């Protein structure tokens with residue numbers, strides 16, 4: 001199966017259609033009295049999408065009252081109140097600005113005692129299933145080819161689990177976040193597995209900028225492999241890569 005690729009001149013233009021698709025899903029489900037289930041990502045990439053969703057809420061009356069969310073991942077060892085935790089990120093970048101019920105927003109718990117992590121991960125997968133499965137999963141991509149925090153090597157069957165972070169990811173995240181301090185970046189995380197992600201009905205991977213161009217090319221063009229976890233998306237029946245011109249420049 002080949003991945004559908006949509007290229008726009010800028011990320012601001014690129015996310016318009018994605019936000020419109022999410023809004024259409026939410027409104028269609030609301031009309032049926034049902035929930036829309038969104039899978040969400042953190043990092044620098046989706047911020048522009050969340051800005052557009054907030055605009056749709058404030059200016060066009062899009063309500064998030066019938067929305068349930070499941071985030072991809074969380075650093076292990078950071079409480080949700082820590083300003084670098086993904087729970088904190090989601091609250092400040094999206095949830096605090098729309099009318100979503102926070103009780104229906106799920107982020108893996110990074111503070112579970114080590115001996116209970118496996119059980120908490122299994123429950124996260126079970127909760128996604130019980131909610132009816134993810135309708136639209138938003139992804140970014142790391143320069144290692146990771147989706148969620150599934151670093152290479154990673155097969156397509158993995159479920160929510162604890163992972164050790166790759167050196168390159170720790171470096172990239174210290175550069176952008178953690179006040180630039182590498183020693184403050186946690187060394188492990190809890191993440192949905194590639195198999196969990198592949199269960200979503202639709203997957204939309206966003207990528208901006210030239211420094212993502214190589215890994216985008218590998219993910220779309222090379223045979224699926226454990227060395228590039230994003231390449232497993234080629235086996236998903238409804239995956240779209242939404243790119244700006246720079247991220248698409250090597251395709």
Ligand code: F6R
Pocket residue numbers: 040041042043044045046072073139140141142146147148149176
């Ligand atoms: C975040 C996540 C990661 C990021 C990836 C890209 O929830 O799962 O896979 O999407 O590390 O990060 P940015 O967007 O900062 O380049």
